[in-house]
Amino acid sequence: MSTHLTILGFNSAIPTVNSAPTAQLLEMEERHFLIDCGEGTQVQLRKAKSRFSKINHIFISHLHGDHCFGLPGLIASFRLLGRETPMHIYGPKGIAEMLETIFRLTETHRGFEIIYHELSSKQSEKIYEDQRVEVFTIPLKHRIYCNGYLFREKQKPRHLNIKEIIKYPEIETCDYHNLKLGKDFILKDGYVLKNEVLTTDPTKSVSYAFCSDTRYSEEIIPIIQNVDVLYHEATFLHDLSEMAQHTGHSTALEAARIARKAQVGKLILGHFSNRYQDLSVFTDEARKIFAETYLPQQLIPVQIG
Amino acid sequence: MSTHLTILGFNSAIPTVNSAPTAQLLEMEERHFLIDCGEGTQVQLRKAKSRFSKINHIFISHLHGDHCFGLPGLIASFRLLGRETPMHIYGPKGIAEMLETIFRLTETHRGFEIIYHELSSKQSEKIYEDQRVEVFTIPLKHRIYCNGYLFREKQKPRHLNIKEIIKYPEIETCDYHNLKLGKDFILKDGYVLKNEVLTTDPTKSVSYAFCSDTRYSEEIIPIIQNVDVLYHEATFLHDLSEMAQHTGHSTALEAARIARKAQVGKLILGHFSNRYQDLSVFTDEARKIFAETYLPQQLIPVQIG
Incomplete structure (x- = not known):
């Protein structure tokens, strides 16, 4: 089965009736990786008709609510559905304290183990590896400690x-x-x-990089060089680049610059400020720098590579 | 404006694509009271086109996730929307620790004060009063400490x-x-x-009682006597009364018995187990005991009294 990405939500900050906060499901080499988990992610997973019991690894970029407030409910639902398989959660230091406090006070008895992988390094590090896939952190520059994640298929058999x-x-x-x-x-x-x-020759190995939320940072370029698909936040258009800088976000133009310098295959933008109604302004701005730029499409799987 | 109730969600345990976990908005004498706050409540409030900035009091029955996991996101959104008015949160002891731990770790700087009213009494108590409205707890019998809430308009001017x-x-x-x-x-x-x-004569003062989740308990009858509308959970039909007892829930027949003995005006059932597809079986069972029994209708306001 080909590797594909289902964007479950991509808006910033406040959920609305038609758009959900950040969450993505990456299916790579039969692994199901959940990336970020804003409020309502479990319902988005249902809408996507995903087999979400197959998720064994959850990667949280940072502890702002629009990226993690769906976690307690998802874990509670896994329990109610009788899950027994351990769940690995990768995220900033503090994620264990937050979740365990919630589970203790809400008496969410789990029935399955949660294995926390708390992150605090400012350098990229390999945090997951199996026979076919590797995952690395991409240190980002946000208002609080934040990582993107690089998912890379290993070389496949000839x-x-x-x-x-x-x-x-x-x-x-x-x-x-x-x-x-x-x-x-x-x-x-x-x-x-x-x-x-x-x-x-073997089937080409593909790679996917998820970068949200971050200021423009050229330090990520060596890490994401040549990935097939890059998701990069673009909260603002470039006329608000000062606000982007101030709030720890990027503009569409900056995301495109990163994509061009890293020579990625495709760029998907996301995490747009609620002030923009017509999202085509983001691709209009970015494509002047990097032609292969696309808007995210909620719940529609995108093939990687 | 008449007093009315908007049921934002009434399912039990696991949110689905079409149904949300427990949350209700009661508009009484121009006060906006939010009752329980399952995951996704803020989106349900938007769907209901409610002016949710007017909510100044939130009443949480108990700390199971399907009744409170929407709180952190709602509070974070209030902050982003620039709220300054203090928010009162009533709920079981522990609710402050849970929320404050989340806010500290997610760096949810609030900009407005949260005033916690932590409850631990097993007796009914008056927890809110202003010129026109009073609110009392209704001690319930669930697996963890749980209160229903009685909202009562004071006698109105002639x-x-x-x-x-x-x-x-x-x-x-x-x-x-x-x-x-x-x-x-x-x-x-x-x-x-x-x-x-x-x-x-003055306009009649109305009252509303919210009772979820609970085993059958006649101890609540004196507290809710003659209320205009009673919402009472009915997780199961009566053939599963043992399971109801075991899990700290009620059957439709038991809810109807409570309604009849308390001589309420109307009974609305809710919190149905996901095992039931056709919900009319609940009213079929309950109406044999108490004719004025109704199913909840998500997002459609119901007049009280």
Whole structure:
């Protein structure tokens, strides 16, 4: 299954009837990663018809309410639905105290373990790794401690070229594993069959970077270089760049500059101030710098790569 | 303006796409009282097109998430909207610790004062009073400490009978206040004009009782006697009365028994378990005991009295 992103909500600060605060579901290599969890995220997950019991890892960028106030309700619902699988929560130092205080006072007995991964480093660090996927923090510059997250598929196995392989009865199915890893095959007579004859290139590994909320910061560029899709906040248009700077946010133009300098594939903007009614002004501004800029579409999955 | 109730949500436990957890807005004598505040309440308040900046008093029945997880987001939004008026929050002991921990860790600087009224008594007590309205707790029997709330309009001023009054030039407008309070008027010659000649009966004072969540408890009957409208939870039908007892909830039949014994005007049921699709089974069961039983209608105001 291809990697895809479902933006569950992208507005800033105050939820409205038609738009939800920040939350995203990234499905990558059959992992279901929830990124931020504003109030109402559990309902957005239902609207997206996602199998949200499959979420085992939640990544919270920062502890402003529009990015985390949906967490207690989501956890409580998991309990009521009989969840037993442990849940990993990544987020700023303090997230454990907040959630555990709530769970204690509301008597939310969980039935499943929560494993907190509290973050406090100002350097990018690898915080998750399995056989197929890695996740890194992207230190951002907001009013409080805040990280974006970079999700990266590891290099995938090469595809077997069966037409060629069957020409050599010496190659058995138990050898396929090494072929997929790119190893040559040595025949009994010592002849070396080059791997590129027996396999074709692997499916491209894709990557996704989530950056909300932040001031313009070129320090993130080396971390997100060449990602297939970058979500970057653009709370304001550039005529309000002073306000953006003051409140720890970016403008559409600044997001586009980051996208261009990091040579990303696509840029999706989000976290727009409620003062803007027609959101096309954001892409109008950003596309002058970076053509492949798009508005987020709530609940419509976007393929990554 | 007449007193009316807008039920913002009435489902139990898990929010769904079409139904919200418990929250109600009671508009009584120009006061706006919010009762419970499940996740998503601020969006429901917007859907109801309520002037929610007018809410100065929030009453939380108990600290289960489906009755209070909307509070942090609502308070944060009030801040962003520039609220300055103090907010009174009534709820179980612990509510201040929970909210203040959240506000500290999420750096929700408020700009307005929150005045907590933490409750721990097992007896009914008057917790709010102004010139026109009184509010009392209704101790309930749930799995954790829980109160319902009784909202009662005080006796209203009598209406002036101007046709009669103008017959007596001695009565001046500054005397109207005493007439409205029911006092007789003594003419200079000593003749006593009876108040009932000069005024007519006041508009009826109405009352509303909110009871969620609770086991069947006849102890609440003296407190809610003769209220115009009773909202009483009915999580289950009576064939699951053991489960109701076990989980600290009521059945539709039990709610109806309470309504009949307390001789209330109308009964509205709510907090139905998600296992029931067709909610008419609840009124079918309850109306055998108490005919004036109704289902809640989300976002449609109901007149009280």
